[in-house]
Amino acid sequence: MARIISFDYGLKRTGIAITDELQLIISPFKTIDSSEILEFALNYVKEESVETIVVGYPTHQDGTNTYLCG
Numbered sequence: 001m002a003r004i005i006s007f008d009y010g011l012k013r014t015g016i017a018i019t020d021e022l023q024l025i026i027s028p029f030k031t032i033d034s035s036e037i038l039e040f041a042l043n044y045v046k047e048e049s050v051e052t053i054v055v056g057y058p059t060h061q062d063g064t065n066t067y068l069c070g
Contacts, residue, residue, distance in 0.1 A: 002051035005044065008058045010034060010066060015058065023051075 001021055008015040014037050016029045032040055044050070058066050 002049035004052045004054065005029075005041075005050055006054040006056065007037060007041075008056050009037070010058050016040070021049075 001023055003021060004019040004023055004026070006017045006026065008017075012034060013031050014034045015031050017026050018029045019026045041053070060066060
């Protein structure tokens with residue numbers, strides 16, 4: 001079975017989480033500069049079998065959008 005990869009997009013940094021091959025456990029993978037998302041994603045799917053890509057955006061603990069800051 002292929003993995004699921006998730007990107008939590010931020011203006012400066014993006015967090016990446018990836019499931020195991022059975023899609024039972026998702027674990028934090030790494031944080032990268034947001035400008036590097038496309039290059040990372042293209043390279044990752046060349047080397048790993050990916051079934052689904054999920055893109056979200058991080059929020060503060062109170063649920064407010066992080067884009068409203070600064």
